[in-house]
Amino acid sequence: MKWLDTLPLGLLIVAAIFLGLAPFFPEPHIVEKVRMLMNGTLHRPIDIFDLFLHALPIVLLLLKLLRMAMTAGK
Numbered sequence: 044m045k046w047l048d049t050l051p052l053g054l055l056i057v058a059a060i061f062l063g064l065a066p067f068f069p070e071p072h073i074v075e076k077v078r079m080l081m082n083g084t085l086h087r088p089i090d091i092f093d094l095f096l097h098a099l100p101i102v103l104l105l106l107k108l109l110r111m112a113m114t115a116g117k
Contacts, residue, residue, distance in 0.1 A: 047107055055107055058100035065097070073097040 064071045076094035079085040085094065 044106075044110065047103070047110055050103065050107060052107060052111075055100060055104040059104045062099075063097055063101045071097070073101075 063073060066072065072093055076085060076090060076097065079090060080094065085091060
């Protein structure tokens, strides 16, 4: 997972905040899409893609932080 090590942490933080939480009003898309997923109404391909698009920076940030924590002692 060297590609994850090469991603700048600052860039991932900015992407997670802006893309992960966009649009800020009335509610972030990711909140709406997760709610649809929990209710079983996430069926349209565009909605599934939208969930993936908005969740990807958050997932990458969490993976990078986890990897940094695991390799910190080495």
